[in-house]
Amino acid sequence: MRPKIILFFIGVVLSICSCRSDFETVASTGDLEFSKDTIYLDTVFTNIGSSTYRLKVYNKSKKDINIPTIKLGKGLNSKYRMTVDGMQGTNGKIFNNVVLLAKDSLYIFIETTATITDANPTDFLYTDQIQFDSGENLQNVELVTLIQDAIFLYPKRFADGTTETLPIGDEKIDGFYLDENDPINGNELQFTNDKPYVIYGYAAVPSDKTATFEAGTRVHFHANSGLIIAKNASININGTPSATEKLENEVVFEGDRLEPGFANVPGQWGTIWLTDGSTNNKVNHLTIKNATIGLLIQNNDGTTVSIKNTQIYNSSNYGILAQTAKINGENLVINNAGLASLACTYGGNYSFTHATFNNNWNSSKQVAVLVSNYISGAIPEAKALTMATFNNCIIYGSYSNEMSLTRKTGAAFEYQFNNCLIKFDNVSNQFTTNADYQFNTDSAHYNAILLNKDPKFFNTSQNKFNIDATSAAFAKGNSAYLIPLDILGNTRSLPPDLGAYQNNVFPK
Template identity: 70%
Template structure:
């Protein structure tokens, strides 16, 4: 009997609630609370949509309320757009009679797409505000966005509606060749610091041409985009040392999402590809981050890449993938790569001095440095590694062993580490990893010493005088200045940074 009584009462409650089609509300009294008083939408390029930002609105009262109007101050002409608790209102600009229950909250999601001409000409800020109600009950939340002008480079659209394409490794990909006499952009083979550049698809450098990046140039790559240096073409990156944290003289390659959320997300764009037969490359003071492969060097010709004062971070696969390449590297820093920070495969000729190769990618299958004289699918599958020399370097990371040799005895495999700090924690009888007794390949190795980097998660690989790398370098290999332009002392520290006193 008791069961029937409970079911009867439940049925009455259900019937009553199902008959109610609205709530009794009172008008908003202007006492709404907000999760923030200003919504800062991070920097966006002109006419490129922003990420979506959130504002939470609270009703702290005991009454269900009705907000007569939620709208953008600039009304239908505003470059911002909103949804309010999933509703789109009038073009995302104006919302009428919005109900907010007692002790409850609602979400407002905000986006923007604006031109540089919409912004304030003195500070390039585009602003508006969300207004709640009007008159004596008016409440406001400010909206602020920095709009950045840029040069946009992208594949043209063909008459049939398809995009322009170029050939990379025998595959047609969305891309275009840079034009030194473009009717709109002028010389597209010269990148200056006057405006940032945004690239869609692969920007190709035509055969026998040279692309030059001046100090301070900023290049932002859209998803699946990159830079392709064709056969007999050259890449010249002419950055110089900067004096502030803004890297004002560095050349910077990164993804085109400027919001802080994307600062360190790997894989936002593809790669810089130095193709088979490309030639005469010089790279100085380049910061490259958040690619799939940072520098992808394929069967380079007999010239040697001069790669100096370069930082590469947060790559899905490799910081540098060199296939039968020739590289002279000085003051290079690489960190966070899903497979290897530096991978030299299918032979080649390499010299690295005062470099910091670290890999703190989360996982256990990656290396800081990988060397190989073979490559599956190539004909032949082996190629001589004629030299791989590391002088005054740090090879470290979060894994157990950060140095890997993949040697095929059918081709030459010549390598040597001199005065290096190396992480290799496993005990092995493999003759290739006898760091203390193999004087042909290893000299003055500091095995598993702690470099005490300043802040690995922020890619700050400075050291101080408590580091195991402090003053352990060989003067014979010294590069006079470190990656920041600081003069090295004698004996020099290992790695790309001369030691300094860290701030407290």
């Protein structure tokens, strides 16, 4: 009989529980509490959706309540949309009779897609409210979004649904040629600072044409997008020194996600690709952020790519990847790349002066500087490295060895490091007998090298590579290689510091 008694009591308990008034709610009395009283959805470009933002709503009373309405103040016309505890409501705008249990909470997720015409014309803010209940019980949470107007450049979409493409070898990629007589944008080869640009796909500079970027230009690339400089085409970037951290006079290339959470996310877009045969490329005061490869430079036509006063940060593969290229670099800063901050490969001719190459990528395979004269599988595999010269430079990072020199026989491999600070611990002694790493005895390739000394950068996680008088790089440069002004336009002292920055000049 004992099992029957147990079943009887279980039945009694279940019947009592079924009589609970879990959903016998009382009306909301306007006593809800919120995780935020205002939600700032950060800056978005016109007609581009925002990230999703979260609001938590609390019922701290001892009673289950019914909220008659949760809605957007502008109703069905609002440019915001939301879900309430996973419910879609009416077009994501209006929700009726939402139950919130005692001592419980619910989540509201909010997004927006708005145009510049929706925003206030004086401050470009688009605003609304989430309204809980009405009348005497009305409670509001404010919504604020800054809408930024932009010029959008993208491949054409044809009537059959296909998209304009560019031929790349035997393949095609989503892309288009910039048009100097575009009926909507005008001269697309002249980038100005009037409005930011947003590029979808790869924008290509046609042969015999030059894309020019004036000081203060902002270009934002969507995922899998970038810029291609075709054979016989050129790029001319004319940034100037800036007075503040806003880099108001720099030309800036970065992704099209403007929210703070994306500020330092690598690999958001593709690359700036100087293809085989591009010519007379000049880069001055350019900042590149969060690309896959910041600059991809391939076998330019014998003219030297000039790269001055340029910063490249957070590249998922390489900051600069050069293949059989010819580059003169002055006042460069490259930090954080999945493989190498600077990679000079498959031969070429390179000169870098007063540059700071750092890599704090969390991987034992990364280096700050890689130099080689070959590519595996290519025909031929090796090409002549006629020169790779580094003067008054810093090569540093979080890994024990931040420089890699690799060569194949059959092609020249010429390099020179003068007055450089280099991190190369050789912890396992695997390079002790390697002829390319004899820093102290090989005067043909190394002069005045500071090995494994701390440059004491100001803040590497914030890409601030300024130094002070306590740095090992302080006043260790050779005046014979002097670039008179540093990357910020400050006059260098004598003897100069190593790297791109004059000492004791820090970000404001």
